[in-house]
Amino acid sequence: MLIATWNVNSIRTRLSQIIDWINQVNPDVLCLQETKVIDDSFPVEPFEKLGYSVEVYGQKSYNGVAIISKIKVENVKKGFCDCKDSDQNIEIFLDQKRLISAHINGIKIINVYVPNGSSLESEKFEYKINWLSCLASFIDKQVKKGELICLMGDFNIAPSNLDIHDPIKYEGGIMASLCERNALNNVLKGRLIDSFRIFEKNNGHWSWWDYRNKAYELNKGWRIDHIYISKELSSKLKSSVIDSSPRANIRPSDHVPVMIDINLNDINVDFFEDEDDFFEI
């Protein structure tokens, strides 16, 4: 089962590139961020023609997430709908469409577009940290329900200095601060694993290059797009890779796809047994 995530920076501008990439890679599930369209304007037909169903949660101009899947999608949820008793007031998160989740093949697929935060002094930074706190509550709930989780998307955080081309220059700044890394680790709590780091321990692997200053030509990138999986899934993981090739396209997104290949042959049975246990509680 191939599961991918890609911040496409406008679904309408990037549509043909996304279709080309799907035809090359043939993912089972593709999670998109920064679609930048209201749901009625999302171009669903090109995906449906290729045998995919499309679930969208978007808004005008900014943000917007979508799940595109060849496998049956169930129990679609939009936003932090399961966080009512957390210590966060989720009302402030309702107008920014940044999270969509669903069950696919017995796995809870959670697609996120984490706020950028602008700078550490900004009000947007506080929003980012609060948003991540709410995400932590959301994940806590899923774990308590016994879900197997695949949490992916644009996190706008480099988890370690290995994930920045020049960690000295950017140390402590936006996307690299201890505050953001702590907030991310509070989401993961050790129970969700960075799939990419299971296979690759070295630096030099980027998922985003700034449009400015010839960042791509100079390979000055960051790894800020991630796929986190439940510990229980890690032994089933066959690969986790970043496909940097679409960054060389004409008019590319500034992000590239990240994907995992996971062997689900013997997972569903275990999962549904666990689910029965859960419902008896």
Place this chain on the structure above:
DNA sequence: ATGGCAGAAGCATTCTGA
């Protein structure tokens, strides 16, 4: 140290992103 590039809205220029 600073500015730089891209997309949306909408028609000149501003806002936002990372």
